């Protein structure tokens with residue numbers, strides 16, 4: 006299934022928003038954190054995991070999704086959230102810890118919940134998988150439309166939850182698609198020292214479900230593979246796993262010295278920046294004109310700026326409101 | 334001749350203690366996520382990989398259930414594994430191996446199987462890392478029989494307790510607070526970086542210590558709470574109140590006699606704990622006094638703990654919820670220091 010021109014444009018636009026978003030967050034995150042880098046300080050305190058480079062995994066899959074489809078995302082969730090249509094202003098306010106945020110600032114960057122588009126994420130590795138299986142079960146039992154997508158990183162596939170979830174989804178033939186963003190690293194630990202097979206696609210096959218490895222960090226190739234997996238799920242044919250080669254252009258988190266990376270890896274990856282590659286493809290194929298390209302960049306940038314402005318100008322919730330919502 | 338004191342951070346003290354034991358005992362090895370070349374995200378295995386290599390300082394996959402279980406198996410077979418759970422909050426994915434195997438196998442085997450694992454894990458928040466990366470859950474670990482649980486507040490104790498933990502034939506949960514590690518990016522408490530002797534030494538478990546002597550009120554705490562309590566005690570001095578600060582150091586075994594003796598002297602008790610308020614350390618400390626002799630109290634004991642809420646991300650909310658110096662001072666000031674008789678009999 007090939008993407009239409011509109012879908013290609015949609016993917017590119019959302020990649021741009023995602024990238025500009027992360028660049029903005031990166032800059033804001035550093036506000037107030039010098040001269041000594043201190044996580045507690047600044048406009049955005051706490052850990053920050055950026056998704057620069059991994060945008061194709063988000064748009065290639067989400068181009069097939071509706072609001073009613075479900076995503077359980079990871080600790081590196083911004084690109085996935087943006088592609089799923091999470092309210093960007095409220096998401097940003099959440100990352101700033103403000104009252105106008107998705108949860109009034111209670112969740113933060115690793116715990117974004119937007120029920121309007123069925124999006125959630127978790128900072129515990131692998132623990133989005135069971136909930137995705139459960140959501141898929143719920144849709145099946147209620148005869149309601151929708152697939153569940155569970156995003157994980159390659160290193161998360163070494164968790165028990167991965168293996169149990171694949172098995173459960175397979176034996177119950179649930180409408181769920183597991184999406185592995187394989188950036189080859191789990192913090193400082195290289196994938197080849199954590200896995201005895203090269204691809205998680207192989208592991209999927211051992212649970213009796215299709216596992217498709219997609220090389221190249223290419224949004225179109227991901228779109229095509231995701232299309233098949235999602236169609237299968239919608240048709241009641243059961244789960245699949247997409248094993249997507251991707252690249253983490255930044256460190257694991259902001260403040261990561263990245264000494265573990267082999268020399269030259271980062272520079273080589275930057276040359277393969279999927280946004281630059283896709284931009285060139287779209288221009289060469291005349292899907293967009295240079296003018297349209299500039300317009301799209303401007304529009305993406307202003308969406309980001311609006312969201313940041315909204316977050317900045319929002320207030321913090323009163324401290325005592327920390328006590329709310331333990332029970333509902 | 335004055336010798337300049339060597340000061341270490343808790344992270345370096347932990348690494349030094351581990352290295353010294355690894356040199357003398359071939360059965361000691363380390364495993365966990367990012368403990369190898371990176372040296373641990375909280376710095377407590379720095380330098381070990383370079384000295385001992387990948388066989389004895391093993392980076393694991395993100396497979397806590399497997400490597401926690403593996404620690405139990407290796408320990409039962411004569412090794413002395415030190416295993417790291419990067420954030421204590423992650424215990425959920427591997428608790429069975431801890432709760433039902435590590436903690437119970439010695440008992441199930443009538444003492445015939447020893448499980449000398451050191452499980453080191455980071456605790457605590459205060460820097461807006463959100464509700465899955467900021468918990469203390471001391472009580473959760475201390476509640477289950479069969480594991481020793483220790484929480485150092487300074488580098489001297491950290492080294493001595495690490496060595497004691499490695500030599501102990503029982504599982505020891507070594508819980509270090511992130512804000513005491515000496516990692517600049519966590520905004521470190523300076524008071525935790527203290528003189529640490531070069532030679533090996535042991536800080537015996539089950540012995541609390543007095544961080545500061547006083548006569549009017551006893552403040553019992555652990556980990557970073559000890560530093561808050563010491564600062565509060567300084568402020569209270571200006572109000573003419575003499576606070577005694579007790580550092581629990583080990584939760585299991587708990588030095589109940591020591592706590593009791595201090596409260597008997599002062600007649601007043603405040604417990605400071607960054608773990609959740611209910612069913613935790615603070616309640617246990619208070620119970621250990623009142624169930625022995627309630628008449629030594631001149632007033633009802635107080636506790637300053639984390640409210641029973643998941644830890645909020647918003648810095649405004651989190652800072653409000655955390656125990657701090659002001660809350661301790663306020664609690665101590667609320668006692669009536671002129672009343673000499675025990676109020677509760």
Ligand SMILES: Cc1ncc(C[n+]2csc(CCOP(=O)(O)OP(=O)(O)O)c2C)c(N)n1
Pocket residue numbers: 080081128129130131157158159160161162186188190191192253257366395397419423426
């Ligand atoms: C159960 C659990 N163990 C460990 C961690 C700490 N941790 C957070 S991210 C991470 C690496 C994850 O790697 P991967 O799944 O490949 O995702 P990536 O960061 O590469 O996107 C680790 C070890 C965690 N959050 N939860």
